[in-house]
Amino acid sequence: MSSFPFSSLASLAAITDSALWPLVGIPTLIFLALAIDVTLGTVRIILVARGHRNVAPLVGFVEILAWLVALSQVMQHLDRPLSYLMFAAGFATGTYVGMWLESKLALGLVALRVIATSDATELIEALKAANMGVTSLAARGVQGRVRLLFTVIRRKELARAMELVRTIQPKAFVSVSDVRSASEGYLPGGYGIGGIGAGLRFWERRKGK
Numbered sequence: 470m471s472s473f474p475f476s477s478l479a480s481l482a483a484i485t486d487s488a489l490w491p492l493v494g495i496p497t498l499i500f501l502a503l504a505i506d507v508t509l510g511t512v513r514i515i516l517v518a519r520g521h522r523n524v525a526p527l528v529g530f531v532e533i534l535a536w537l538v539a540l541s542q543v544m545q546h547l548d549r550p551l552s553y554l555m556f557a558a559g560f561a562t563g564t565y566v567g568m569w570l571e572s573k574l575a576l577g578l579v580a581l582r583v584i585a586t587s588d589a590t591e592l593i594e595a596l597k598a599a600n601m602g603v604t605s606l607a608a609r610g611v612q613g614r615v616r617l618l619f620t621v622i623r624r625k626e627l628a629r630a631m632e633l634v635r636t637i638q639p640k641a642f643v644s645v646s647d648v649r650s651a652s653e654g655y656l657p658g659g660y661g662i663g664g665i666g667a668g669l670r671f672w673e674r675r676k677g678k
Contacts, residue, residue, distance in 0.1 A: 495542055500555040500562070502539035506532050507563025512570060519577035519647065578648040579627055581620050583634055584608070585641045589616040592637045596620060601630060621648055 509532035516525040539559065543552050585592065589605065596603045596618075606617040622630055627645065634643055 496551045496555040499539050499542045499552055500559040502535045503556055503559030504563040506535035506539060507560050508567040511567025515571050577624050578621055579624050580646050580648050581622060581630055582644045583618040583641050585616045585638045589618060595633045595637055599629060
């Protein structure tokens with residue numbers, strides 16, 4: 470059992486000393502390192518924009534380590550055009566993966582505003598049934614009386630809310646904006662930050678104590 474770390478190091482050394490390592494291993498390492506770097510960079514910027522500034526530095530720490538790995542390998546192999554191509558490919562891939570990951574995590578809160586030109590009772594009840602708090606106001610628009618609905622929900626619930634609005638009030642005017650912070654009021658499940666996990670929600674609650 471004690472020889473396991475040494476055997477692993479020996480295997481790693483054998484791989485890096487092989488003839489294929491400069492041709493395949495280093496370009497692959499550059500690609501993966503930069504893809505990770507840009508992916509984390511995209512997530513970090515989104516975290517800062519959404520107000521999660523305690524988590525962003527941790528993401529940035531790993532991000533810069535990955536960037537240093539990629540850059541060091543490129544600088545050591547300036548005579549290999551493939552290094553430049555893999556650097557660019559890693560950047561493009563990281564950008565795409567970062568955007569995809571953000572959409573899956575659905576970080577933060579959004580404010581949904583609906584201006585209905587007809588009776589909005591059915592829509593209000595549908596949103597309430599979906600466990601979304603709704604504030605309703607009577608207003609007047611260009612064409613007469615309207616009903617203004619306002620709700621703050623988690624980003625991952627936006628698609629469901631939009632489906633309800635388009636089904637019940639297909640002609641309603643809808644606008645959506647980001648919410649940096651929210652307190653009090655009706656926020657199902659607490660503040661939360663979408664799919665990033667209970668650990669970060671606990672972090673946010675500890676910060677507020």
